[in-house]
Amino acid sequence: MRALFGASLKMVVRDRQALFWALIFPIIFLGVFRLFSFDSFGTTDVLVSLDNPSSPSQQALLGALQSAEFLEVTVADQPLDRAGAETEIDDDNINAVLLVSSDGARVDASLIHGISDPIGSSATEAGISSIVDSVNLQLMGGNPPIAFVTERIDSAENTSFFEFLGPGIIGMGLMNFATISLAGSLSRYREEGVLRRIRATPLEPWKFFASVVLAHMTVAAMQVVVISVVAEALGANVFRGGPPFFILAVLGTVVFLNLGVIVAGLVHGRGAVEGAANAITLPMMFLSGTFFPTGSLPDVVRAAVQVLPLTHLLTAMRAFVDGDSVVSQWPHLLVLAAWIAGTFVVARFTFSLEDS
Structure with a gap:
């Protein structure tokens, strides 16, 4: 043998x-x-949480997000906190949550997501960051700027x-x-x-x-x-x-x-x-x-x-x-x-x- x-x-x-x-x-x-270097791929389901929907800055950001072809945007019925955002992601309801809040001086937009594949993760982060930058240019002069940060939850690997x-x-x-x-x-x-x-x-x-x-x-x-x-x-x-x-x-x-x-x-x-x-x-x-x-x-x-x-x-x-x-x-x-x-x-x- x-x-x-x-x-x-x-x-x-x-x-x-x-x-x-x-x-x-x-x-x-x-x-x-x-x-x-692949920086865009696929479509992402995003849940947007607004603490002040009547704010011009938040309205402008929501409109820009809804017009983006790579995003499927849903607006939360009630403002969410971080724990609520993680719950939505862990339940596999959506890919990411954008928490938008304002304190009068500025608007914070925090993207929390559990996207494990590297292409979808990069696409979502880079795409929403670009949208925020574009909205900030439109709002220059009379409205507080939007500060964008992103964070992966523990279940998402940085690959x-x-x-x-x-x-x-x-x-x-x-x-x-x-x-x-x-x-x-x-x-x-x-x-x-x-x-x-x-x-x-x-x-x-x-x-x-x-x-x-x-x-x-x-x-x-x-x-x-x-x-x-x-x-x-x-x-x-x-x-x-x-x-x-x-x-x-x-x-x-x-x-x-x-x-x-x-x-x-x-x-x-x-x-x-x-x-x-x-x-x-x-x-x-x-x-x-x-x-x-x-x-x-x-x-x-x-x-x-x-x-x-x-x-x-x-x-x-x-x-x-x-x-x-x-x-x-x-x-x-x-x-x-x-x-x-x-x-x-x-x-x-x-x-x-x-x-x-």
Whole structure:
């Protein structure tokens, strides 16, 4: 078995062009996104609390907020204090609360929010700050200025966009390699008659598959380590995830290896196999939260992507980076376990050593 694994690993590593792009493609994404600064994204639900709605300053601010396309503004029936604002956010009623109060000399506008994704957080803070500045220019001369401050509540992590992106690129890289590489390898073995010759030998089929899968998992683990080192060097701070982060990344690869086997079993012809594998991985890459939070998707699409394995893999990986425990991520781990079991069963019945 050890010799068979060694031979399988050599066959995977020998395809140096595929191995090169398995590492370089995600690293290119890391480098490109590191060049950008995303300062606006999505729509935020904001509850505005006014202690003096008849004040010209507060009226002007409310009007400006309501005209902003990136905000969904609701006005509180009664003035709120900080505790009331946190209650509204904790109950998941809204994303943020803007507490507006005046003492005659000036108007204070305090933005309190629990937005965890870095893009939405930056967009809300920067956008409302810009609105306040604009209103202050309009009010110059006869009304007190508006002083704007912002604060995240404890449940909201201060995560940069690149810290959000790092786990996404790692997950994308291992998904693409595991699914496309394994599907392509099995298709090549079938076209070259390797599978037929394996069937004609005393070698048990499960040992052959185990060696091939283990070889791909080994390369995937190396890929995760290399990309993680690059991501950490660029500021993604993925090492904060500790062992659970890397163990989950490697185990999550099993889902995509199973998908690769399924594709190779259902589709014949290496070109068609690679095309089918890309048809599976590309939608997940863009819809499962690799580059942007899934909360920005339309409601129907957002509900649909919650069944995709990459969505739960990335959510749990990011949670580990944020310091969450393994126990707290059990719903996502349970979904991944179901995917592993389900795809294994399907792969078992769709792929055969018989050559077409």
